[in-house]
Amino acid sequence: MNFSSKLLNNISQGPVEHELVFEGVATDTRKDCTNKLFIPIVGEVFDGHRFIDAAIANGATGTLWDKNKPFPQDLVGKINVYEVDDTTVGFQELAKQVLREQNPYVIGVTGSNGKTTAKDMLEAVLSPKYKTYKTQGNLNNHWGLPMTVLAMPEETDVLILEMGMSGAGEISLLTQIATPDVAIITNIGESHLLQLGSRENIAKAKMEIAEGLKSNGHLVIDGDEPLLAPLQKNAISCGYDETNDLQVDQVVKLDNGYSFTLLNEKEPFEIALLGKHNIKNALYSIAAGRKLGMTDDQIRKALSSLTLTGMRLEKFRSSTGALIINDAYNASPTSMKAAVETLAELEGFHKKIAILGDMYELGDREESLHRNIATAIQPSITEVITVGEKAKWIYDGIVEDEAQQVPAVSFDNKEDAASYLSGQLDDKTAVLLKASRGLGLETIVKALENES
CATH class of the missing domain: 3.40.1390.10 (MurE/MurF, N-terminal domain)
Structure with missing residues (x-):
């Protein structure tokens, strides 16, 4: 720019x-x-x-x-x-000046999980009608957001800004720089429990996004989350509960995604994405698209053909024909359970293997939150492989549960896990990889890509 x-x-x-x-x-x-x-x-x-x-x-x-x-x-x-x-404050003030001068329609996105997916969906839905620009990579902090603003093309109609945080007050700063026309809170999870101590405090930090909202702006929230209830009256709520403004009605599992309708609406929307949780992410794009004057037919067409940023339920086939689902960009207990549910729902595979690694920044409850992942392991999953010191707690939770029949093995490092998998994969095998980004679990993906 x-x-x-x-x-x-x-x-x-x-x-x-x-x-x-x-x-x-x-x-x-x-x-x-x-x-x-x-x-x-x-x-x-x-x-x-x-x-x-x-x-x-x-x-x-x-x-x-x-x-x-x-x-x-x-x-x-x-x-x-x-x-x-x-200079940092000056950088941020310059971004404010540019936003005032260029005056794009600004959409801010925050949440414990799903920020990047929601950002990608928003771009996919809005770009057929508007010139859009979105946060690149993870430039979502007090330096990254101004950098995004100052990198947007001058002809940008809609600017989609991801807003991350590690503590209280950070979203407040970002939203007051951006002054969004639409602010979206995707959900409240357990990320940053180490810094904030409770989900209640995480919710308060995420709700800061409303502080910078333009006076005629729109707040869009996960309406199924009780911790966001204080915002419900003044927001467009999305989800499955009957109190939501955009309520999911009928869901049909497709070979490569989902079809769903909204309550009192007949024509379905489709997303070509794994993971039922992505239906809710789609609702946020529907809400924003409608506010920007897009027709539902335009939104349907865009949702049915969207693609996501790498390592988020990214699918590919190994040389042996095995389906590899790489969701190793990041992980929290909420997103790991959602990924495991996605694997369990897959049909047509005689082996479904979940490779689960360490989750970081969970504070004092990190052991119990890892162990609790065992409750999401469904019988259709044939094996769980854990990688890392913290993920060993997931393994412990599985083997100590007498009702759990899914076999599990645990490894300290990725190399041993990759070696264990060698020769096990065929075209009737599906493999999920999920862990916090710091573990670098995608190196196992590279080994699986070369499996022969």
């Missing part, structure tokens, strides 16, 4: 002598900075101000600069300097 240095007049100290047009922003001087505004980010262990010479060498024509840090005398006059009290 191109933007004028005039926007910096509102956030920098001292006059801007002459107008420049910047071709975006840069925070990494190892990349091309040509005609960009350099933002020297200051973190706990790094300070971007140290790299101003590299920014100039790589073509940056302007920089935000902490007024309390001396600017190198030998570089004076080689780059336009805009002094601010804090």
Whole structure:
């Protein structure tokens, strides 16, 4: 995105002598900075101000600069300097200025699980009618969200911003930068129990997204979640309970996804995705699409052909013909149970193997939350393989339950698990991989891809 240095007049100290047009922003001087505004980010262990010479060498024509840090005398006059009290705050204020000037329709998405899936669905539904831009990768924090805003193409009609958090107050900051027209809370899970201590506190943190909502904006929530009940009166609620505004009525399992209708509506919607939980994610896109004036036929067509970001119920076949379901991007107890349910629902396989790994950031309850995964293991699953120290608790929960008949094995590392699986896969086998991102469980996927 191109933007004028005039926007910096509102956030920098001292006059801007002459107008420049910047071709975006840069925070990494190892990349091309040509005609960009350099933002020297200051973190706990790094300070971007140290790299101003590299920014100039790589073509940056302007920089935000902490007024309390001396600017190198030998570089004076080689780059336009805009002094601010804090470069991160200045970065965020610049994003606000750009949003006001460009004025896209903004959709903010938060939730313990499903943020990226909901974001992908929203783009799929809205892009046939509008020029859309969404958060790339996991750029969903106090640095990533401004970067997304300043990277959007100038012709963007709809900006879809994912909002992540690790503690209270973070969503509040992001939503007040973005001031969304639609704010979506996908669900409340157990992620960040370590930082926040309870699901109640997680819900309060997620509900902060409403603080920045435009006065004529719309809040869309998981209406089946009791912890979001305080928002129900002023929100579009989605789910299965009869109190919801968008209530799922009839669900039909298809070979490659689901068909579902909404209460009092005859024409079904279809999603070509595994996982029944994705029906609720589709509801959020339906709600947003309708608010943006899309017809239900337009929404149906888009939902039936969407694709998701990698490692989220991503399907492929190994060389032996086995179906591999890679859902190893991240995991919480809620999302792991949903993934296991997805595997259990599959038909036409004589072996269904769940490979489950460690889940992180669960706080004091991490052992009980891992053990509780055993309650989601249904008889149609033929084997559970756990990988990692924490996942051993899942194994313990299975073998200690006298009513549980599904066999399980446990491994400390991925290499041993991959070796154990060698030679077991055929075209009547389905394998699920699910764990927190830090475990890197997808390395088993690579081994399975080469299975012969």
